[in-house]
Amino acid sequence: MAALAALRDEGLVTSRHGSGTRVAVDARRRLPRTDPSLALRRNVVAEAFVDPNAGAIDLLGASVEALPSIGPALFAEAMADLGPHLSHSGYHPFGLPELREVVAAHLAHRGAPTRPSEVLITNGAQQGLALAASLLLRPGDTVLVETPTYLTAIDLLRGTGARLAPVATGPEGVDLDALREAIERHAPAMVYLVPTFHNPLGTVMPASTRRAVAALASRHGFTVVEDEALAELSFTDDPVPPPIAAFAEPGTVLTLGSTSKVLWGGLRVGWVRGSDELVRRLGRLKTVADLGSAVPSQVVAVRLLRDLPRYQRERRALLIASRDAVVAELAEHLPSFDFAMPAGGLSLWLRLPCGNASELAQVARRHGVAIVPGHLAGPDGGHGNRVRLPITRLPGELGEGVRRLARAWEAYQPTAERRRTALEVLV
Numbered sequence: 001m002a003a004l005a006a007l008r009d010e011g012l013v014t015s016r017h018g019s020g021t022r023v024a025v026d027a028r029r030r031l032p033r034t035d036p037s038l039a040l041r042r043n044v045v046a047e048a049f050v051d052p053n054a055g056a057i058d059l060l061g062a063s064v065e066a067l068p069s070i071g072p073a074l075f076a077e078a079m080a081d082l083g084p085h086l087s088h089s090g091y092h093p094f095g096l097p098e099l100r101e102v103v104a105a106h107l108a109h110r111g112a113p114t115r116p117s118e119v120l121i122t123n124g125a126q127q128g129l130a131l132a133a134s135l136l137l138r139p140g141d142t143v144l145v146e147t148p149t150y151l152t153a154i155d156l157l158r159g160t161g162a163r164l165a166p167v168a169t170g171p172e173g174v175d176l177d178a179l180r181e182a183i184e185r186h187a188p189a190m191v192y193l194v195p196t197f198h199n200p201l202g203t204v205m206p207a208s209t210r211r212a213v214a215a216l217a218s219r220h221g222f223t224v225v226e227d228e229a230l231a232e233l234s235f236t237d238d239p240v241p242p243p244i245a246a247f248a249e250p251g252t253v254l255t256l257g258s259t260s261k262v263l264w265g266g267l268r269v270g271w272v273r274g275s276d277e278l279v280r281r282l283g284r285l286k287t288v289a290d291l292g293s294a295v296p297s298q299v300v301a302v303r304l305l306r307d308l309p310r311y312q313r314e315r316r317a318l319l320i321a322s323r324d325a326v327v328a329e330l331a332e333h334l335p336s337f338d339f340a341m342p343a344g345g346l347s348l349w350l351r352l353p354c355g356n357a358s359e360l361a362q363v364a365r366r367h368g369v370a371i372v373p374g375h376l377a378g379p380d381g382g383h384g385n386r387v388r389l390p391i392t393r394l395p396g397e398l399g400e401g402v403r404r405l406a407r408a409w410e411a412y413q414p415t416a417e418r419r420r421t422a423l424e425v426l427v
C-alpha cells in the first residue's frame with residue numbers, strides 16, 4: 001500500500017476507487033533516464049580501454065601484442081591480395097569466401113568437420129558473442145555461465161536483459177552435476193562456456209564432458225555458445241579435445257573463435273561456427289549491425305591462418321617465457337599467493353592467503369599497478385580472494401608489475417590479517 005501510495009504521489013500510477021490501479025499513460029516519460037554505459041564501469045578492463053590510466057602498470061587485459069613475425073612487411077605483401085576485391089563493393093556480411101574456407105579447414109583440423117557456409121566471419125569473438133546473444137536471448141531469459149568466466153561476457157550478456165545464473169567450474173571444466181541442476185532449475189535459453197584454456201582458469205574441459213554437454217543441449221533445447229577464443233594457446237603438445245560442436249547435433253551449438261589471441265587483436269577477425277540456418281540468421285543480424293567486416297583485415301587473416309601452426313609455435317614460446325617470468329617473480333616476491341599452473345591461455349588465477357582482492361586492487365592502484373579482482377569474473381559476487389593476473393605482457397613489465405603488487409600486499413596484509421583474526425574469533 002505504501003509503495004503504491006509513493007508511486008501515486010509521483011504520478012506514475014493512477015488509482016480509481018473500484019477499478020484498481022493503472023500505470024499512468026505518461027509514466028515512461030517521467031522515469032529517470034539512466035545511462036546504460038554507467039553499469040559497465042564495474043569492468044575495470046573495459047574501463048581502462050575507455051580511460052587509460054597513465055602511470056600505472058596495467059595488469060588488466062588478457063590481450064597480446066602482434067607476433068614479432070607479423071610486421072609491416074607481411075601486411076604490405078598481403079595487400080597485394082586485395083586487387084580482385086577492389087572491383088567489388090567490399091560488403092561481405094558473411095565474410096570473404098576464402099576466409100570462410102580457411103576457417104572451416106581450421107575447425108575441421110580441430111575435429112569439427114565444417115563447411116564454409118557454416119562459418120560467419122565477425123569482428124572478433126566478442127562480436128560473435130554479441131550476435132549470438134541477440135539471436136538467442138530475450139529480456140528475462142536465463143543464461144547459464146561458468147563462475148568464474150570471461151568477465152566482459154558477463155557485461156555483454158547482462159546488457160541483453162537476460163538473467164545470468166552461475167554454474168561452478170574447475171580443473172575439469174564445468175561441473176556437470178551443477179550444470180544439470182541449473183538446467184532443471186532455470187530452463188536456460190543459452191549456456192555460455194569457455195571449454196579450452198578457460199579465461200581465467202586456463203583449464204581444458206575433457207572430451208567426455210563436452211559430449212555430455214552436447215547431449216544436454218539436445219535433451220533440454222537450449223543452445224550452447226562455446227567460446228574458443230583461446231583454443232590455440234596450448235603450452236604443451238598434448239592434444240586439445242575437439243570443440244563441443246563436434247559431439248553435438250547440428251543447430252544446438254555455436255562455436256566462437258578468434259585470431260586475436262594467437263595472432264593479433266588489432267585484426268579484429270573472429271568467427272562463429274553454426275548450422276547453415278543459424279549462420280544465415282546471424283548473418284542477417286551482422287548485416288544490420290555493420291554490413292560486414294573490413295576486407296583488408298580479412299585478406300591478412302587468410303594468409304596468416306594458412307600458416308597457423310607456425311604462428312601457434314611462436315605464440316607459445318612467448319607465452320611460456322612470460323609465464324615463467326611471472327611465476328619466478330611470484331615465487332620471489334609473493335610466495336604466499338597460491339595458483340594452479342594453467343595448461344594454456346593468458347592468465348594465472350591467484351589466490352590470496354587472506355583478505356579481499358577488491359581492497360588489494362585499491363591499494364595496488366596507489367602503488368602504480370592495476371589488477372583485476374576475482375569477483376569481476378563471477379556473475380555471483382564470489383571469488384573475492386582471487387586475482388586474475390595476465391601473462392601477456394613483456395617479461396620486464398610483468399616483473400615490475402608483480403614487484404609493485406608485492407609492495408601493495410605488504411601495505412595491505414596487516415589489514416587482511418586483522419580481518420582474518422576477527423573472523424576466527426567470531427567463528
Ligand SMILES: Cc1ncc(COP(=O)(O)O)c(C=O)c1O
Pocket residue numbers: 062063123124125126127150194199227229230257258259260265269270
Ligand atoms: C574468452 C574470451 N572470449 C572473447 C574474447 C574477445 O576476443 P576478440 O578480440 O576476438 O573479440 C576474449 C578476450 O579476452 C576472451 O578472453
